[in-house]
Every structure is written in structure tokens, then in C-alpha cells.
Amino acid sequence: MLTNPAVVLLNLLFPATWLLLLLECAAVGVxxxxxxxxxxxxxxxxxxxxxxxxxxxGLGLVIGGIL
Incomplete structure (x- = not known):
């Protein structure tokens, strides 16, 4: 839960699929x-x-209507 706000904020500031995947991988590691x-x-x-x-x-994708 501590990494989620940082990932979401950075994704909003710099929307790019490759960056989102990189941020998610970093969150998993941290x-x-x-x-x-x-x-x-x-x-x-x-x-x-x-x-x-x-x-x-996945839940974020469902809530966002992407899945």
C-alpha cells in the first residue's frame, strides 16, 4: 500500500505503458x-x-473499465 500512491502519481504525471510496467516491477521489488x-x-x-x-x-483495470 505504500508504493501504490507513488506509482499512481508518477503514472498520472508521465502516462506511458512502458513506464507503468517499470513502476509496477519496482513496486513488487520494494x-x-x-x-x-x-x-x-x-x-x-x-x-x-x-x-x-x-x-x-487487475482490480484497477476492472474499475477503470478496461477489462
């Missing part, structure tokens, strides 16, 4: 590192981060 350091019970923190961000991205 959140994976946070989960790795702070949530010891999560077995695969980067996979969990990828899954959570994928769900968030």
Missing part, C-alpha cells in the same frame, strides 16, 4: 524487500508481493 525484512511468516515474500500487486493492478 514491497518484496519490506516483506522479507518485516514479515518473517511470509514464506515467499517476492511471490506474495507479485500476487498482491497483480490483484491490485
Amino acid at each position: 514491497e518484496g524487500l519490506v516483506y522479507l525484512q518485516c514479515a518473517r511468516r511470509i514464506r515467499r515474500p517476492f511471490l506474495f508481493s507479485l500476487w498482491a500487486n497483480g490483484c491490485s493492478f
Whole structure:
């Protein structure tokens, strides 16, 4: 949840598909590192981060009427 506002803001300021994908990948990496350091019970923190961000991205597409 901490990376989402930054990704959305940067996407609004610089709308480009390649940049959005890069920002989403960066968010997955940053959140994976946070989960790795702070949530010891999560077995695969980067996979969990990828899954959570994928769900968030997909929901955003549904709400935005793209899917």
C-alpha cells in the first residue's frame, strides 16, 4: 500500500505503458524487500508481493473499465 500512491502519481504525471510496467516491477521489488525484512511468516515474500500487486493492478483495470 505504500508504493501504490507513488506509482499512481508518477503514472498520472508521465502516462506511458512502458513506464507503468517499470513502476509496477519496482513496486513488487520494494514491497518484496519490506516483506522479507518485516514479515518473517511470509514464506515467499517476492511471490506474495507479485500476487498482491497483480490483484491490485487487475482490480484497477476492472474499475477503470478496461477489462
